[in-house]
Amino acid sequence: MQEFYRDTWAEIDLDAIAYNVKQIKRIHPTKSLFVVVKANGYGHGDVEVSKVAIEAGANCLAVSGLDEALRLRQSGIEVPILVLGMTRLKDVPLAARHNISLTAHDKMWINQLVQLPLKEKIKVHLKVDSGMHRLGLMDSDQVKECYEDLCRASMVEIEGIFTHMATADCDSEYLDYQIRQFRHLIKELDLTGVKYVHLENTATLLQKEFQFDHGIRLGLGLYGINPDEDFIPISFDLKPALKLFSNVVQVKKIKKGDKVGYGATYEASEDEWIGVVPIGYADGWIRLHQGRNVIVNGVECEIVGRVCMDQMMIRLPNPIPMGTVVTLIGEGMPVERVAREIGTISYEILCLISDRVPRVYKKDGKIIAVKKMRFE
Numbered sequence: 001m002q003e004f005y006r007d008t009w010a011e012i013d014l015d016a017i018a019y020n021v022k023q024i025k026r027i028h029p030t031k032s033l034f035v036v037v038k039a040n041g042y043g044h045g046d047v048e049v050s051k052v053a054i055e056a057g058a059n060c061l062a063v064s065g066l067d068e069a070l071r072l073r074q075s076g077i078e079v080p081i082l083v084l085g086m087t088r089l090k091d092v093p094l095a096a097r098h099n100i101s102l103t104a105h106d107k108m109w110i111n112q113l114v115q116l117p118l119k120e121k122i123k124v125h126l127k128v129d130s131g132m133h134r135l136g137l138m139d140s141d142q143v144k145e146c147y148e149d150l151c152r153a154s155m156v157e158i159e160g161i162f163t164h165m166a167t168a169d170c171d172s173e174y175l176d177y178q179i180r181q182f183r184h185l186i187k188e189l190d191l192t193g194v195k196y197v198h199l200e201n202t203a204t205l206l207q208k209e210f211q212f213d214h215g216i217r218l219g220l221g222l223y224g225i226n227p228d229e230d231f232i233p234i235s236f237d238l239k240p241a242l243k244l245f246s247n248v249v250q251v252k253k254i255k256k257g258d259k260v261g262y263g264a265t266y267e268a269s270e271d272e273w274i275g276v277v278p279i280g281y282a283d284g285w286i287r288l289h290q291g292r293n294v295i296v297n298g299v300e301c302e303i304v305g306r307v308c309m310d311q312m313m314i315r316l317p318n319p320i321p322m323g324t325v326v327t328l329i330g331e332g333m334p335v336e337r338v339a340r341e342i343g344t345i346s347y348e349i350l351c352l353i354s355d356r357v358p359r360v361y362k363k364d365g366k367i368i369a370v371k372k373m374r375f376e
Contacts, residue, residue, distance in 0.1 A: 002370045004358035007247035007323075008279045011330075012044050014052045014363045016224050016239035021056035023238065024218055028205065032196060033057065034082065036219035037072070038064035043350040044223060044242055045359050045371060047075045053222065054079055060196075062217055066091055069100045082125055082160070086135065089113060096120040101159050103127045105135040110146045114153040124150060125160035125196065130181040131174065132166035143185050160196035160215065161186060168203035169227035175204065203227040225335060225346050242350065243330035244357075247323050248296070250276040251316065260313050261305020265290070273316040275301070277326050280310045284352035285328065288342040295327040296320065 025033060035058040036042075041049040050061055050072055060080040063069050069081045082101045089112050095102055101123040104110050113122075128143055129136030137143045150156050163182045167174040182199055191197060198215035205216045206226070220227050224240035252274050260266040260274060275296070279285045287307045293300040294314060301314045314326070329335050329349070339346045355373035362368065 002358075002372055004370060004372055006278060006356075006358075007249060008283060009245055009358045009360050010043075010353060011243045011245065011360045011362060012048065013239070013241045013243075014048065014361055014368075016241040017044075017049055017052045017222065018056035019239050020222055020224050020241070021053050021058050021218070024205070024216070024221065025057045028216055032059040032198075032215040034060040034062045034196075034198065034215055034217045035222050036062045036084075036217055037222075038062065038068060038084065039351045040068075040355075040373070042220070042223050042347065043353045045361070045373075046072060047077070048359075048361055048369070048371070049222070049241075050075075050077055058218075060215070066095055066100065066102075069095070070098060073098045073100070080159075089116065092116060092122055093118060093120070096122040099123070101125060103135065104146070104150060105137070107137065107142055107146055110149060114149055114156060116155075118155040121155050121157055123157045123159040125162055126150065126158060128161065128163045128182060128185050130163040130165075130178040130185065130199075132164050132178070134164070136163065138185075140185050140188070144188050147189050158194055160198060161189070161191065161194055162196070162198045162215075162217075165199065165201055165204050168201060220347060223350065227346075240334060242335070242353075244328040244353065245330065246277045246279045246326045246328060248275040248314075248320060248326060249278050249311075249322060251319050251322065252276075253319070259305075262308065263306055266305040266313075273319050274304070275314045275316045275320065275324075275326075277312050277314055278310060279328065279357075280308045280312055282309045282354060283357050284354045285312065286342075286352065292338070292341050293333075295330075295332050296324060298332075300332075301326075 035053040037046040037050050040046050062082045062084050064085045066083055066087050069083050072081055084103055087102045097120055104124040105127040127136040129138035150158050165175055165178055196215040200216040202219050202221035221238055224238040254268050254272055254274055256268055256270045258268045281287055289303055289307055292303055301316055303312055304315045305313050327333055329338055335346045335349050339349045359371045360367055
């Protein structure tokens, strides 16, 4: 087991990942479950999360790019993998060789794909733009034309067709519009033999049940987080999988009027105890966290002064021993609160945790692996 030599680390509860998969499978037992492990599993570790999710009942994986998919294949994972982003045409043979499914998102891309001299069949999912206006075909005639072109191509298998919802976590009216638009765009297609029709992401599947789709994509919910608790009340638990910790490495007493940090942006209003914590913006803990709280010995302590590249300072109610644990994300400080307090979303907080922060993997309450991602 690897060691790490800096007092900042993230703990990943693999039992929570398995629990969340089983919760969704219990509600949607007949549908194929794509678990989204792009961006290194939202910062949790793509390979580790994938293996546990598959063991718990996930059928397929979804990633952002071909590099991510190849990494999973190289780790020994054999289940279907879908690349959600664009793949360069020159890399299609590589994807076919490793049985990686690609997103067919654009008329020009599809026109060139069907002319490639492929030696191995490539699987594709046709991406329909139902209203998010990111990747995808948004005209019904174009959808039909591209679908038929793909059907005629002997070395192409249309494995799926899908869309993505822009407002499932904040606007039911636009969500309903997109669902209607998706139905409209695919209504003239003969989908016989298409294995996966999928439009449900976490926020959508927590709200609606569809009879015409065969697959669901579990992203943020895989990691135990509701995209918006106020907008999407759910009747079952999701267990957050990630906690972020550091240790206090120095404690000092400063006097009234002393200033703290770069730019001297904080001035002590009285004599105060200051703790130095070895986490900073190079770890993904950005300067916007100044003025927020972390938890030390069950007490909330304010981050004072600017967050540095490698360290930050916190105001303590009293002196504490060096090595005392600081909770940045975890019990009493859920990632949803962290995100809300700096005006962003949970996805961004998790994905920002950099690869120099070791991931400590736990199962049955015990550490089973430590991974230093920057030094693999």
